Amino acid sequence: MTLQPARILAYRDFTQGDGKPHSAVGDVRIMPQVWIPQLETKRDILIYAPPSYNTSAKRYPVIYMHDGQNLFDIATAYAGHDWRVGETMEALSAEGYEALIVGIDHGGEQRLVEYNPFPGKFPGRGAEHVAFLCDTLKPFIDSVFRTRPEHAATGVFGSSMGGLISLYAFFSQPQVFGLCGAMSPSLFVNQNAIIGYARAAAWNEGRIYLDNGTREPSARPMYDALRAKGYRSRRHLKYVNERGARHTENAWARRLPNALRFLLQAWREPRFDADAET
Numbered sequence: 001m002t003l004q005p006a007r008i009l010a011y012r013d014f015t016q017g018d019g020k021p022h023s024a025v026g027d028v029r030i031m032p033q034v035w036i037p038q039l040e041t042k043r044d045i046l047i048y049a050p051p052s053y054n055t056s057a058k059r060y061p062v063i064y065m066h067d068g069q070n071l072f073d074i075a076t077a078y079a080g081h082d083w084r085v086g087e088t089m090e091a092l093s094a095e096g097y098e099a100l101i102v103g104i105d106h107g108g109e110q111r112l113v114e115y116n117p118f119p120g121k122f123p124g125r126g127a128e129h130v131a132f133l134c135d136t137l138k139p140f141i142d143s144v145f146r147t148r149p150e151h152a153a154t155g156v157f158g159s160s161m162g163g164l165i166s167l168y169a170f171f172s173q174p175q176v177f178g179l180c181g182a183m184s185p186s187l188f189v190n191q192n193a194i195i196g197y198a199r200a201a202a203w204n205e206g207r208i209y210l211d212n213g214t215r216e217p218s219a220r221p222m223y224d225a226l227r228a229k230g231y232r233s234r235r236h237l238k239y240v241n242e243r244g245a246r247h248t249e250n251a252w253a254r255r256l257p258n259a260l261r262f263l264l265q266a267w268r269e270p271r272f273d274a275d276a277e278t
Contacts, residue, residue: 003140007032011046011072020075025086027053028072037136038128039107039114045137046072046103047145048086050093053100059146061099061153061267063179063260064133066115066162068103070249081249088257096272097264099155102141104133106162115161117168118190118197130169134176148267152206155179155263159252161186167194167222170208171201178206179263183252185210185219195225203230207266209238209259213245238262 011028027049033042046068050060069076071085085101092098107114117126133156142149156177158166163185170180187194208231212219223239231237240258245251 003034003136008047008144015073015075023074023082024072025084026051026090028086034137036132038132039110039125041107041110043107044068044105046101046105047141048072048089048101048103049145050089050098050100052093052098053146057146058098059148061155061179061264062138062141062145062147062149063099063101063155063157063181063263064137065101065103065156066106066158066165067111068105071101071103078249081253083249083253083256085256088253088260092257092260092264095261096269097261097267098269099260099264099267100141100145100147102137104137112161115158115165116189117165117172118193120190120193122189124189126165126168127172129165130172133169134173138176151175151178153178153267155181157181157183157259157263159183159185160247161189163219164189164194167198167208170204170206171198174202174204174206178204180206181209181259181263182211182219182222183209183255183259184212184216184247185222187219187222188217192221195222198222199225199229207236207238207263209240209262211240211242211255211259213242213247213251215244216247 011024011030014030015022029047031045034045071083074080074082113123114129116124156166156169163182167182170177210219
């Protein structure tokens, strides 16, 4: 399904004059109320472009991130705590890590349904949500922006239920996503169905970042399953267990820079390779 032509506005212009204390940093743009045919609803889409985007002809990896309201702006974020994605990407760009970030707003009361890929006791439309990312949104982004459209340069990222749907997208669409970030993923859905799903899925040659805090449910069972599946090298898998951290936006913002460094390592600017992390 083709995304209908949408207005792409500067986020700063879009929010100007609404009286709210906005905090978005960097070149953030918005496509207001994009029609999602797979879910028969509309949603705002946010796009962050790195500092060099308007002064170069380069193509960039793309990370599709869930819960767009929480990524860039305290005015729209849950409980007034955003992930500081703009600030993080501006700083990482100075280290040679540049990427486009595409944030998809969640569906409010429908969030749990749209991010659940395993309907059972609770309803789930996660498969339709992932179909929107792959079949509608990504082709549009690749046609409008200078992206690297290949699997190895395309990521999906989220926290909690957003982490669950990110893992599902990575393993259900291995031809599309080669990078996956799952912070504090909700593994419990439908009796840990995502763990069995990942075990049975085809091998996806890519990078997976997992984490949790010690004061919330652990992502270790998924880490152990992925290790057993063969994701053993530092190139394939990273797991972080942050001491004292809770299930909060602040914790995810704090861990975000290192998560993105790991996922974007292969796309770091060549001039930084001498001191690149392994």
